[in-house]
Amino acid sequence: MLTISPLSAFEDNYIWSLCQPDNPFCVVVDPGDATPVLRLLQQQQKTLYAILITHHHPDHTAGLAQLQLAFPEVRIIGPAAERAKIPLLTEYVQQGDTIELTPFQYQFQVLDLPGHTLGHIGFYAAPYLLCGDTLFSAGCGRLFEGSPAQLYHSLQKLAALPDATEVYCTHEYTLANLRFALTVEPDNQALLAYQQQCIMLRQANQPTLPANLATEKQINPFLRCENKALQQRLQQDNAIDLLTRLRAMKDQFKS
Template identity: 45%
Template sequence: MHVVPLPALADNYIWLLHDDAGNAIVVDPGDAAPVEAALTQRHLQLRAILLTHHHNDHIGGVNALLSKREVPVYAPHDARIATATQRVSDGDVVALNLPAARFDVIAVPGHTTTHIAYTGEGVLLCGDTLFSMGCGRLFEGTPAQMLASLDRLASLPGNTLVCCAHEYTAANGRFAQTIEPDNASLSARRQEVDALRAHHKPSLPVALFIEQATNPFLRTDSDAVIAWGQRQGVEDDRVARFAALRASKDVFTG
């Protein structure tokens, strides 16, 4: 399975997965134009659409894609996603024939209450829950929900390729460095990202084991993040520490 990030809108990535026979899946198509262009250029046939949550920059292109073809649209149980043909929830499996692919569905509330992720074929399609060196804002969920969601994603195999939905990596890295200034893995990842972005290349996908070593939101129990929380006067509780991290990122301007 080939995994391709399609830049869209201001800073989104629509994920295109396809096999060698020309069968394709797209994930969170907020805009139809980049998808149509990629399908044409690569001589692919769209076979399914996977959606993680209801925000328009993730679903805004679905109707236009469906206007030219009839394919299943997998989405969470959320009335705000009217284009869904197959509703899925935690523990469900999306099994596709063309292309032959299997994805487990994981409920990851936090960014929204009905947010889901798909994992399979060596990838994690996580929408706006997990970003490289960051995580999504809490628009509908609670810190406890988001931390539990991130814990679940962090428990996946370390070689899983994390396919985030936004190019936020450089800014996230600058924040992460303020939390763990002595983290050598984080410094190396930031250098790698700066080099990629200087050549207008995506910073994604990224292996989960790299996120486990560099992402403060996956490292709330690390000595460095615990020490940061203590300096901030945060009570010695991992949810409180995570909430403080997220609140600090919300106002970070570096």
């Protein structure tokens, strides 16, 4: 088993650390800031074995130079399609590739997830999904580079994973996303119950993540675009048009 823990960065980023109790190595995901990573490694007396990068945005990559300086042998694995934007990558991966994390006896499958950025990727080893800024709890990433159709297909790819999948996204946006989701489906009882659960977690200063994929398919409007009642409610004819409408509404939403 892996122990996956959030390292807080900036206002609402999570850098995920992947560790095992008796393993001297550690892997981190999307380190926008090196400081919390270096602090963890020092506290636990671990060596940074690899860094997984989902996309090129600075809040996911700005810590790379400092971490590579501290650990020159570290593997820095990220999207082949964004190699020009992430010059410190040492390995380039894309859909269909497998990443062997040998000291952990784990293999992660690479998923192409264009939408938020064109080259965005995710990493999956059941039950763990490391999905960057593609899927959030009760939401999804903004369309900075890709099209609504690309984002829709990326989200459908994630929705097809097993219901037990644990979703490790990289921002604590859940409560704001839930406020928007309730404007879309105010009578969704699963959504209302989940909001109360997440409010309690945040009041206790606990993360709302990882999210459970089965729950997300009940409460996340961006995973419910095939729902005919929802299409009718927002006067859209198909799933991609509904996602396009929802994303535009969310971009304007003041929570």
